[in-house]
Amino acid sequence: MPIPVEALMKKKEHFERGPDDRRSEDFHHELFELEEQGEWIVQRAPDPIVPVETKYGNIKKIPKAHLWHHKSCGQCGHIPGYSTSIFWCMRKLGYDYTDPRDQTSCTAWNYYASATSNAAAQAAVAIRNFSTAYESGYFPLIHCGTSYGHYKEVREELMRHPELRAQVREIMGKLGKQMVMPEEIVHYSEWFYALRHEIAANQVRDFSGIAATVHPACHYYKLVEGDAIYDADVYGGQRTAIVTGVAEALGTEVRNYSTWFDCCGFGFRHILVQRDFTRSFATLRKIERMKEEADPDVVLTHDTGCVTTLDKSQFAAMAHDRNVGVPVMSEAQFAALAMGAHPYKVCQLHWHSADYRPLLEKMGIDWEAAWAEFQQDLKRLEAGEKQYLTWEDVG
Amino acid sequence: MTITDNASQERSAFYKNTRVAGYDDVPFEEKQRLFNLVKGDLRFPDYLYGCYECGICVAACPSARFYDFSPRRIAQAAAREDVELVYQQMQEDVWECSQCFSCVRCPRGNNPGGIITVLREVSVNNGLASAREALEGYSRIIYKIMSTGTQVSPDMLQPDAFPDWGPEVKDVSDNLDIWRRALPPETLHTTSTGWDVDEKTLLELYLIWFHTGALDMISEVDEGLHMILQEVMEERLEDAGVEV
Numbered sequence: 326m327p328i329p330v331e332a333l334m335k336k337k338e339h340f341e342r343g344p345d346d347r348r349s350e351d352f353h354h355e356l357f358e359l360e361e362q363g364e365w366i367v368q369r370a371p372d373p374i375v376p377v378e379t380k381y382g383n384i385k386k387i388p389k390a391h392l393w394h395h396k397s398c399g400q401c402g403h404i405p406g407y408s409t410s411i412f413w414c415m416r417k418l419g420y421d422y423t424d425p426r427d428q429t430s431c432t433a434w435n436y437y438a439s440a441t442s443n444a445a446a447q448a449a450v451a452i453r454n455f456s457t458a459y460e461s462g463y464f465p466l467i468h469c470g471t472s473y474g475h476y477k478e479v480r481e482e483l484m485r486h487p488e489l490r491a492q493v494r495e496i497m498g499k500l501g502k503q504m505v506m507p508e509e510i511v512h513y514s515e516w517f518y519a520l521r522h523e524i525a526a527n528q529v530r531d532f533s534g535i536a537a538t539v540h541p542a543c544h545y546y547k548l549v550e551g552d553a554i555y556d557a558d559v560y561g562g563q564r565t566a567i568v569t570g571v572a573e574a575l576g577t578e579v580r581n582y583s584t585w586f587d588c589c590g591f592g593f594r595h596i597l598v599q600r601d602f603t604r605s606f607a608t609l610r611k612i613e614r615m616k617e618e619a620d621p622d623v624v625l626t627h628d629t630g631c632v633t634t635l636d637k638s639q640f641a642a643m644a645h646d647r648n649v650g651v652p653v654m655s656e657a658q659f660a661a662l663a664m665g666a667h668p669y670k671v672c673q674l675h676w677h678s679a680d681y682r683p684l685l686e687k688m689g690i691d692w693e694a695a696w697a698e699f700q701q702d703l704k705r706l707e708a709g710e711k712q713y714l715t716w717e718d719v720g
Numbered sequence: 721m722t723i724t725d726n727a728s729q730e731r732s733a734f735y736k737n738t739r740v741a742g743y744d745d746v747p748f749e750e751k752q753r754l755f756n757l758v759k760g761d762l763r764f765p766d767y768l769y770g771c772y773e774c775g776i777c778v779a780a781c782p783s784a785r786f787y788d789f790s791p792r793r794i795a796q797a798a799a800r801e802d803v804e805l806v807y808q809q810m811q812e813d814v815w816e817c818s819q820c821f822s823c824v825r826c827p828r829g830n831n832p833g834g835i836i837t838v839l840r841e842v843s844v845n846n847g848l849a850s851a852r853e854a855l856e857g858y859s860r861i862i863y864k865i866m867s868t869g870t871q872v873s874p875d876m877l878q879p880d881a882f883p884d885w886g887p888e889v890k891d892v893s894d895n896l897d898i899w900r901r902a903l904p905p906e907t908l909h910t911t912s913t914g915w916d917v918d919e920k921t922l923l924e925l926y927l928i929w930f931h932t933g934a935l936d937m938i939s940e941v942d943e944g945l946h947m948i949l950q951e952v953m954e955e956r957l958e959d960a961g962v963e964v
Contacts, residue, residue, distance in 0.1 A: 398914040405903050426915070426916050435871055436837075440841045441938055443934055443937070444761070450925070482762075492932075547824055588782050598857045602818075703902060713903075714904055
């Protein structure tokens, strides 16, 4: 089913951008005013910049280079091809970055799961990371959708509540850190969207025969909704343009399905200790709907939890003969594959569960040969020829 | 509305049966104290503006499809300051929320998911039975995030922990060390943390947990875990010559 842009625009619920919309207020004014008052330092987004439009028409600056990669726990821990693909694409396009060791998790996965934290601790964790990025001279690029959404919430809370700023400032004083807030909180998928035409210009594999469904991550566009990217040319501006804009730039057919607004079922606590809910929701409300209504070759999304949930939940459902069985990956991995990345050395698809091999075949990739190449590399590591594979080793 | 009589509660369509829920009732004053803590959170006024009872939040809510759960009831109870119902929700409902924030689609600008975050925090801070129960089996995760600075680690992928994730989990587990060494980013060669977090950064994180009271919160839901975390953190801080 193609994307019904006409139908979206006719719906009475469709929204239009307007200067009088109460939601269109640009937070930057307050951000810089607080800087003038000495409340914090605003780290400017470095040039070169790609300006993009957010939901209610405000401009967001997406820096292309000189980025401090704020990594994701779940990506690095359980789907490492996700982070690796982000780095790989940036290297291929020639943009510099730093991959820091002085970064902690945003800790929001735990906070949304267990509530064993509080507003001050969460804000202090955010500001400590931002301050560390500022000291490095690089600008933060947030890999995780939850970190991104949570940091936007923290920014709102800090702007509204002077007592919270005072509390965090006192803690930063104890750590020897400054109060720093970046000019923009930028998610990696915004970088991919902003650079989609550069990515497409470097495409070496034909994706025109591939059909995808997109799951937009809740914490990307539902938390502080006005700061998510929307584009009149994608879904008529009625849904976030992230991921879909990248897939379409790569020639992929993005298909519609009715439960696109539903979350994936991750649940934060549920994915770890109450997965009956997660599995049921992910398969019954998402994967089965996609299969039935759109029959995609791949599900693309842009967050740690969504990739994990939609991918891992399918195995148990398959045992019950449910209509599941579709590979799931981030658009970063998808874009890397389009640009010629190795499916195992870079995209690390062997960490995924749903069968991705038919998709690779459709992309023209000989996965058996690729796996044999990867095994050769592992033998070199086992033989002690090398301690680790490097960027030079993976092409 | 104040209903303290259990028999009245059982007859009311609004209330679930407290005996079925398996928690002890407490005096009204205690419920009022807990509600005041919720209302006193600095975020509370930003999360609640009233309720049209339109049900859009329920329609968007994943947990409402699989549990006896409604974000509309949460917003309404908080708006009416119905301390009895809010207490019951803290004991029964709040841990069912997925924290996806689909409910912020609310036309009134409410944030039921945010209210739930605050309700959960108060539940943890006050050692409510629901919090202890919901976090049973979760202590390993709390230990990981608070002590290492990353939430999940590659070595958590064990087949007995994730049997429903398919045979690939065993492949990862069997090949963990070599597969991590095959990752080109230098920070990802770890197996017990998501990435390599340096010592100074970890100590800074510990200080945040100490100075914001986040560490103390753990003692209300898991005393043993709190003791372990405190020991681990104090020892490392002491070794580094940092006073708490």
